[in-house]
Amino acid sequence: MQVFYATQFVLPLPPGHRFPMGKYKLLRDRLTAELPEIALRQAESATDGQLALVHTPAYVQAISDGTVDKAILREIGFPWSEAMAVRARRSVGATIAACRAAFDDGVAANVAGGTHHAYADRGGGFCVFNDAAVATRLMQAEHGRRGRTLHVAVIDLDVHQGNGTARIFRDDPTVFTLSMHGQKNFPFRKEASDLDVDLPDGTGDAAYIEALELALGELERRFAPGLVIYLAGADPHEGDRLGRLKLTWDGLEARDRRVFDWAWQRGVPLAFAMAGGYGTRMEDTVQVQVNTFAAGVQAWRRWQNRRR
Known part of the structure; x- marks a missing residue:
């Protein structure tokens, strides 16, 4: 299974910053050690033209040269640095590459990504550029050049609503945004996705999986x-630390398997990204992500068997 990374670009964050930058290297190291069927590939940078499929040229330029407004940087939560600008482009490039690989292999992934709080003209919530949105628009453009219309579903199961993605694709019938998230969690002013599932604090495994089943059923109907x-x-x-839900490792693994199964049963290629994770113990966050990749490898293997 092809997996794309940009873990060599580490943001110079101040001491005590709450973003767990170290999780990406830990995850990559564990994938290398534990899942030999994964082929790790370095991500290329997204180009200005690719980013401009979603983001305003002025915002892309400001991130690139460091002239971004201080208020936007506060919303993003990172100080500007050249590493920040390069990493943001590489993260988008990794999701683009994962989408292309998914069309060939059935399943592929980005070790990072899932930067769903970024809008067309600004970032927010540790998100600089919206990788899923840019990859969606580029895949649609590439299909369009072959005379095909590509419909894309963004299934967002981060605990925080994908507000930027929802706003970018508002009223677009070729993209379906599904966000299942904590009702009282960030962002506190939410956008309207095509399907929003608001979960109360303390939601556990059984209630979560039941809500997911209903959401996937609604997605399929529409x-x-x-x-x-x-x-x-x-x-x-x-x-x-930031989630406020109560899913166990087993519950999250069941969530992942259900999404992979849903796509496989319908013959739909799937690219996945890691999105958020802010465990009190960083090792717990990484374990959740390793489990996601293990489920992804099993789904990828089924695709390979189907094609033989």
Whole structure:
């Protein structure tokens, strides 16, 4: 299974910053050690033209040269640095590459990504550019050049609503945005996705999986995707500092398997990204993500068997 990374670009964050930058290297190291069927590939940078499919040229330029407004930087939560600008482009490039690989292999992934709080003209919530949105628009453009219309479903199971993605694709019938998230969690002013599932604080495994089943059923009734982009946030885990839900490792693994099964049963390629994860113990967040990749490898293997 092809997996794309940009873990060599580490943001120079001040001491005590709450973003767990170290989780990406830990995750990559564990994938290398434990899942030999994964082929790790370095991500290329998204180009200005690719980013401009979603983001305003002025915002892309401001991130690139460091002239971004201080108020936007406060919303993003990162100080500007050249590493921040490069990493943001590489993260988008990794999701683009994962989508292309998914069309060939059935399933592929980005070790990071899932930056769903970024709008067209600004970032927010540790998100600079919206990787899922840019990858969606680029895949649609590439299909369009071959005379095909591509419908994309973004299944966002991060604990925080995908507000930027929802706003970018508002009133677009070719993209279906599904966000299942904590009702009282960030962002506190939410956008309207095509399907929003608001979960109360303390939601556990059984209630979560039941809500997911209903959401996937509604998605199927309303939309027929040719590609799924799955944001597999680790932050619904019961040990997450910011999550406020109570899913166990087993519950999150069941969530992942259900999404992979749903796409496989319908013959829809799926690219996934890690989105959020802020465990009190960073190792717990990484374990959730390793489990997601293990489920992804099993789904990828089924695709390979189907094609033989």
